Amino acid sequence: MNYTRKDWLLAGLSGTALLIILALLAVLLGQIVMHGAPTISGEFLSGSPTADMTGGGIWPAIYGTVFMTLLMTLAGVPVGIATAVYLTEYASSRSRMAQLVRVAVNNLAGVPSIVFGLFGLGFFVLFVGGTLDTMVYGEGTAPVWGKPSILWASLTLAVLTLPVVIVTTEEALRQVPKELREASLALGATRFQTVYKVVLPNAVGGILTGVILAVSRGAGEVAPIIFVGAANFLPYLPTDLRDMFMHLGYHVYALATQSPNVDAARPTLFGTVLVLLTLTFSLNFLAIIIRSRTRATRT
Amino acid sequence: MSAADPAMPPLTAKPTGAEAADLGGQADASASGRGAPPLGTTFQTPLWHKVAEKIITFMALTAIAAIVLIFLFIAREALPMLWEAEFAHEVNLRDLFFARQWNGYDEAVYIWQPVGSVPKYNVIPLFVGALKVTVLAMLMSVPLGIGSALFVALYAPRRVREVVKPMVELLAGIPSVVLGFFALMVVATWAQDLFDFRFRLNAVVAAIALSLTIVPVIFTIAEDALQAVPRSLSEAALALGARKYQVALRVVVPAAIPGIAAGVVLGFGRAIGETMIVLMASGNAAMMEPFNMATSVRTVTATIAAELGEVAVGDPHWRVLFLLGVLLFAVTFVLNVIGDLAIRRLQKRLTAT
Numbered sequence: 001m002n003y004t005r006k007d008w009l010l011a012g013l014s015g016t017a018l019l020i021i022l023a024l025l026a027v028l029l030g031q032i033v034m035h036g037a038p039t040i041s042g043e044f045l046s047g048s049p050t051a052d053m054t055g056g057g058i059w060p061a062i063y064g065t066v067f068m069t070l071l072m073t074l075a076g077v078p079v080g081i082a083t084a085v086y087l088t089e090y091a092s093s094r095s096r097m098a099q100l101v102r103v104a105v106n107n108l109a110g111v112p113s114i115v116f117g118l119f120g121l122g123f124f125v126l127f128v129g130g131t132l133d134t135m136v137y138g139e140g141t142a143p144v145w146g147k148p149s150i151l152w153a154s155l156t157l158a159v160l161t162l163p164v165v166i167v168t169t170e171e172a173l174r175q176v177p178k179e180l181r182e183a184s185l186a187l188g189a190t191r192f193q194t195v196y197k198v199v200l201p202n203a204v205g206g207i208l209t210g211v212i213l214a215v216s217r218g219a220g221e222v223a224p225i226i227f228v229g230a231a232n233f234l235p236y237l238p239t240d241l242r243d244m245f246m247h248l249g250y251h252v253y254a255l256a257t258q259s260p261n262v263d264a265a266r267p268t269l270f271g272t273v274l275v276l277l278t279l280t281f282s283l284n285f286l287a288i289i290i291r292s293r294t295r296a297t298r299t
Numbered sequence: 300m301s302a303a304d305p306a307m308p309p310l311t312a313k314p315t316g317a318e319a320a321d322l323g324g325q326a327d328a329s330a331s332g333r334g335a336p337p338l339g340t341t342f343q344t345p346l347w348h349k350v351a352e353k354i355i356t357f358m359a360l361t362a363i364a365a366i367v368l369i370f371l372f373i374a375r376e377a378l379p380m381l382w383e384a385e386f387a388h389e390v391n392l393r394d395l396f397f398a399r400q401w402n403g404y405d406e407a408v409y410i411w412q413p414v415g416s417v418p419k420y421n422v423i424p425l426f427v428g429a430l431k432v433t434v435l436a437m438l439m440s441v442p443l444g445i446g447s448a449l450f451v452a453l454y455a456p457r458r459v460r461e462v463v464k465p466m467v468e469l470l471a472g473i474p475s476v477v478l479g480f481f482a483l484m485v486v487a488t489w490a491q492d493l494f495d496f497r498f499r500l501n502a503v504v505a506a507i508a509l510s511l512t513i514v515p516v517i518f519t520i521a522e523d524a525l526q527a528v529p530r531s532l533s534e535a536a537l538a539l540g541a542r543k544y545q546v547a548l549r550v551v552v553p554a555a556i557p558g559i560a561a562g563v564v565l566g567f568g569r570a571i572g573e574t575m576i577v578l579m580a581s582g583n584a585a586m587m588e589p590f591n592m593a594t595s596v597r598t599v600t601a602t603i604a605a606e607l608g609e610v611a612v613g614d615p616h617w618r619v620l621f622l623l624g625v626l627l628f629a630v631t632f633v634l635n636v637i638g639d640l641a642i643r644r645l646q647k648r649l650t651a652t
Contacts (some may be wrong), residue, residue, distance in 0.1 A: 002545065010544045011454045017446025018455075018463065021514055025470050028511070031485050032477070079358045086359035090352070097359075103639075104362040110565065110635035111369060111628060112572025113475075114600045118607075118624040122372040126612070159365050166362065192348040213472075220474025223574035227474070229609055249476040249575075257579055258482055271483070273477055284472040288465050 004123050008218065029277075036274030039267045045275070053255055054264040055067035058272050064245035065279070068154050068229075069219045071241075076158030076218075077211050080165025088173040089167075089195050090206040095175060109163035113223040120156030120228035121148075128152075144242060153229030157218040172206020173199060205294030209287045216283035222249035232258075248276040368479035370628060374581035377621035379613075389615040392422055395622070397421075411585040411597065413606060413616050420619045422626070424585045428502075428596035432577055433570040435506035435592060436513060438568075441563055443510070444517030448559075451518075452525035453547050464522075471515035482508035487580065498595045500582035505596070508576045514564040520565065520642075524558020526549060527649055557645035561638045572627060574600040599623050 003011075047057025073207075083101065091098030129146035137144060176199050184194040222230070230250035238245040252272050261264045340409050393399075398407035399417065409427075412419040415604050447467075450587045487504045490496060495504070528551050536546045552559070582595025583605065610617045 007542060007544045010547060011450065014446040014454065017443045021310040021443055021447055021470070021518075022463075022466060024511060025466065028473070028478075028481050028485075061346055079361050081360055082355045082358035086355050090356065091359075099411055101359055101362050104366045106639055107632055107635050108362055110631050110638075111366075111570075112574065112600060112631055114572070114603050115369065115373065115624050115628050115631075116622060118373050118376075120370040121377045121607070122621070123368055126376075126438040127372060140343050141468035146601065162365065162545050190344050190348060192344075192352055216472055220472075220476065222474070223578075223604055226604055250475050252480050253575060253579065256483055264587060266484075269480065271311050274472060277419075277477055279472055280472055281469065286467060288468070296651065 009029055023230070032270060032273050032277060033240045034272035035266075036272075039271030040274065044268075044271055048235070049233060049268075053259065054261060054268055056268075058248065058251065058268070058275065060136075060234055060237055061248045061251045061272065062275065063245040064150070064234075065219060065248045066232075067155070067238060068150055068225075068247065069215055069243060071150065071154035071175050072157045072218050073211070073215050075155055075163050077165055077214070079158075079215070081161050081169050081207060083162075083166045084169035084173055085195060085200075089169055089191070089199060105163045105166050108159075109167070113160065113221055115157055116160045116224040117227055120152055120224060123218065124152040124155055125149075127230055129235075146225060147242075148229040148244055149242045150229050150245045153225040153245070153247075154223050156228050157221060160224055161214040161218040164217055165210055168210025168213060169203075169207050172203040172210060174260060175206060205290055209291040211295070212283050212287040214282045214292070216287070219283070220280045222247070222253055225250065226253075248272055248279070252276065325357050327480055351523075370625075373621055373624045373628060376623050380615070380618040380622065383618075385613075386615045386618055389418065390619070393423055395420055395619065398423075401634050409587050411602070413619070418616065420616070422599070422619070422623060424587045425597060425599045425602050425623065426626075427587060428581075428585065429571055429598035429600070431592070431596055432502050432505050432509060432581060434600055435502055435565060436509035436570050437563070437567060439506060440510035440513040440517060440566060444514045444562065444566070445521050445559060446469075448521035448525055448562075449547065449552070452522050453543075453551065467515050467518050470511065471519075473511070475512060475573060475575040476579070478508045478511055479576040482576060482580035494593070496593050498584075498593065500580055501594055502592050502596045505577050505581035508580055509570055509573055512573060512576065512584050515568050516566040517559075517562040517567050520562030521555070521559045524555035524562070525644055527558070527645070527651065528554045554649070555645065557641045557648065561641035561645065564641065565638040566633055568631045568638065571634075572600060574604050577601045578604050598627060599627055603627075 042059045045062065046059050048060055049058065050056035083105070087098055087101060091101075100161055115242075125146060125148055127147075129143065129152065132145040133141065133143055180198050180202060181194055184198040185191070189197070225247060229244050230242040230247045232246075232254050234244060236243075236244050252269060255265050255272070256262065274294075380390070380392070389400075394422065398409050398421070399419075400407045401410070409421045409423040410419040411424045447463075451463055455463065482504050483500070486500050486507050490504050490507075491499050494503075532550055532554060533546045536550045537543075539551070553625055577596075577598045578601040581598065581601060583597045583600075583601055584595040585597035586594050588594050603623055606616070607620050610620065
């Protein structure tokens with residue numbers, strides 16, 4: 001096809017938009033790697049922060065982030081997969097409840113992360129934790145459950161990541177050919193047998209992709225956990241579900257905005273950002289790889 | 300069986316038909332490792348299947364429960380402001396939304412100043428701040444997002460598309476605290492050198508970082524919408540002698556417009572709810588200057604994040620912060636519904652043609 005000048009103009013303008021975005025991404029990654037890489041050392045990864053947080057390592061923050069992410073995955077992913085199974089395998093598309101669930105999932109995905117933080121504080125910490133405390137220890141004692149902790153932070157983030165798990169799992173389940181289900185049912189398998197012996201094993205790649213994407217999103221969220229469990233500085237690692245914890249993202253926020261000497265904290269900051277970014281990016285890469293593998297085997 | 304048959308001595312007594320069927324059934328069962336029910340009995344669904352199905356249905360209710368509980372438990376902390384004496388003593392409900400001429404001021408003003416001898420909790424400056432940053436970010440990200448979606452959907456060769464889409468996903472996967480940090484440490488310094496802002500951290504700096512979170516939203520939804528436009532439409536236009544740019548702007552884009560609009564609306568919702576970027580990079584001074592882009596701004600989300608940690612449970616200030624949460628929830632809820640409706644309309648329109 002022969003392009004006119006207007007064709008070139010449109011292609012050029014839209015191409016420029018794409019180039020600007022990619023350039024911004026490159027600058028962002030370049031700056032962080034350039035300033036962050038010199039800080040990374042064995043000591044930085046395995047040590048504890050010094051008292052003023054400008055030096056030392058970030059091991060408690062790495063540990064806290066991973067611990068919280070695992071708890072969040074354990075709590076949220078089974079529920080998300082079950083919901084997706086319900087929506088695709090059990091509910092008819094006209095069922096009132098399925099429609100309600102869909103509306104809820106869509107809206108849950110759009111709730112701002114800070115609102116999840118308010119919810120975590122109002123519901124998990126004050127209501128659930130507070131009620132547990134009065135039930136177990138009686139009125140008026142020092143809070144044991146009713147205070148910010150790694151448990152409440154993980155549960156809050158589990159709710160936040162729920163829609164991601166549901167939507168991606170649903171997509172994966174829908175890609176399992178209908179014929180497989182029909183063959184299984186025709187052989188006399190029950191619907192449940194069909195789901196867990198035929199549908200789920202065939203969708204496992206897609207589900208895994210969704211789970212990893214959700215986990216990577218949850219690992220990087222800071223706003224929801226500011227009031228429900230993240231700690232500025234903890235001299236010990238969290239061992240109990242009721243402990244508070246250090247978090248890579250929160251560490252970056254606290255250090256960058258509240259440190260008395262930001263210039264001294266600069267290397268630590270860039271190093272921490274690089275570690276956080278490496279963590280979330282490796283999860284994202286894993287998801288992309290798994291997805292392309294599953295696509296390749298299907299076609 | 301058939302593979303084993305030739306090896307069998309031909310003179311061995313053949314089992315009768317009924318026995319053969321029975322044997323075959325057993326052989327199959329042992330081969331696949333699970334006990335098939337003997338013929339003639341009806342299969343009973345094991346109890347745990349039924350239990351598991353009940354659990355699945357129950358778990359599916361979690362999403363509904365979550366959205367209801369979120370609203371209820373934020374409202375639960377905010378609503379007592381309507382009847383609590385302690386609250387009424389400190390704050391006049393009218394002052395939350397309307398300007399008031401405070402002692403020592405020449406005129407009625409909108410002020411958010413929660414700490415002081417006379418705390419002032421007017422939420423309008425916070426919403427003005429949020430809108431200012433968001434609109435500014437939209438001005439940058441809408442052209443970038445839609446432009447690159449157009450390029451990828453209409454012009455880019457397949458290979459470019461396969462590289463670009465994961466890159467945009469990567470951008471979407473960057474935690475917002477990292478973008479906020481980037482704005483605070485890098486963009487702010489560069490912007491200062493370039494424009495000589497009075498405030499190092501301001502609406503422009505925050506909006507630049509914010510647009511990086513919205514671009515993937517707009518790009519992804521708009522690109523999907525553009526791809527979903529049936530090929531027959533553009534081919535028909537081309538066959539009628541239209542130029543490629545005419546096909547793009549007069550056929551493909553109009554057909555995909557609900558999807559593009561949905562991307563913009565959902566991007567707007569994302570931007571107004573974004574917390575860490577504005578908290579770190581906007582300067583956080585609540586100023587009522589809607590049209591001056593170089594000033595520091597304080598948004599709704601940043602206010603909640605910055606102040607809630609220092610307030611006692613049940614304090615009037617605490618109640619107002621949860622009220623901000625309720626308002627934010629309501630705004631994004633409405634934006635989501637609009638975005639969803641737009642996407643549904645797109646689907647209907649494209650399946651109808």
